Amino acid sequence: MAVGLTHYLFIGAILFALGLYSVLTRRNAISILMGVELILNGANINYVAFSHFSTANVEGQIYAIFVIMLAAAEAAVGLAIVLAIFQIFRTIDVEAAETLKE
Amino acid sequence: MDVTTVIFYLVAAITVGSAAIVAFSRNIIYSAFSLLGTFAGVAGIYVFLGADFVAGVQVLIYVGGILVLILFAVMLTHRITDVRVTNRAVGRIPAFLVIGIFILLLFQTIRETSWMRMKEVVYTPTTAKIGDLFLQDYLLPFELASVVLLAALIGAVVLSRKEIKE
Numbered sequence: 001m002a003v004g005l006t007h008y009l010f011i012g013a014i015l016f017a018l019g020l021y022s023v024l025t026r027r028n029a030i031s032i033l034m035g036v037e038l039i040l041n042g043a044n045i046n047y048v049a050f051s052h053f054s055t056a057n058v059e060g061q062i063y064a065i066f067v068i069m070l071a072a073a074e075a076a077v078g079l080a081i082v083l084a085i086f087q088i089f090r091t092i093d094v095e096a097a098e099t100l101k102e
Numbered sequence: 103m104d105v106t107t108v109i110f111y112l113v114a115a116i117t118v119g120s121a122a123i124v125a126f127s128r129n130i131i132y133s134a135f136s137l138l139g140t141f142a143g144v145a146g147i148y149v150f151l152g153a154d155f156v157a158g159v160q161v162l163i164y165v166g167g168i169l170v171l172i173l174f175a176v177m178l179t180h181r182i183t184d185v186r187v188t189n190r191a192v193g194r195i196p197a198f199l200v201i202g203i204f205i206l207l208l209f210q211t212i213r214e215t216s217w218m219r220m221k222e223v224v225y226t227p228t229t230a231k232i233g234d235l236f237l238q239d240y241l242l243p244f245e246l247a248s249v250v251l252l253a254a255l256i257g258a259v260v261l262s263r264k265e266i267k268e
Contacts, residue, residue, distance in 0.1 A: 018125040073254035080261035
């Protein structure tokens with residue numbers, strides 16, 4: 001069976017599911033951010049695959065580049081927040097940072 | 103089965119395998135380093151899809167930027183001598199159920215939908231086209247992106263600096 005559109009969609013779906021699992025179960029803030037990166041990569045594969053197989057233009061790749069750019073901004077701000085939490089609580093377990101509910 | 107197909111399955115296996123290590127490993131250092139395999143594998147998949155520029159951007163930003171940033175954060179928030187570099191996970195079984203149902207639905211959808219396909223797939227250099235689109239049709243989002251990056255830069259500096267007690 002030749003490699004076609006569905007192969008890439010399967011890979012994107014698997015990456016998305018693994019990232020979602022990471023986000024749902026992890027209690028370490030950095031691991032949650034890694035899961036978000038997996039989700040964004042899975043979505044990006046879909047964008048580029050549809051751009052390659054379903055359209056004749058590169059607009060899907062443009063959106064993929066925007067997603068990569070936003071992922072960079074998200075990683076920078078997210079990890080800065082993680083470092084700030086670490087300075088205050090001396091841990092990055094997201095269940096420890098719960099002073100907002102008091 | 104020709105060589106291209108074999109290489110494709112190899113790259114796909116590396117991508118999915120290291121993503122699984124990221125999601126399931128108990129040690130956060132292993133998770134962080136496995137992210138390298140995932141990002142590099144995704145770059146290889148972009149190459150298979152004929153997206154040369156996106157593959158380059160993926161290597162530059164994800165492997166060169168975000169991964170290093172994540173490793174720095176891991177090193178800064180765990181003491182090196184700390185043996186228990188834990189990466190605790192809770193609620194595994196409900197999460198497994200939810201994700202399992204979700205991925206079954208996704209697979210079923212992918213298999214049964216008749217996706218719109220081109221008659222013939224073309225491989226052309228994309229960098230010039232992407233540059234043209236960025237400076238013509240997508241000029242406003244492109245400029246907004248630079249503002250977003252500036253805001254993220256300033257925000258990261260403000261958030262992560264140490265508070266100076268008077």
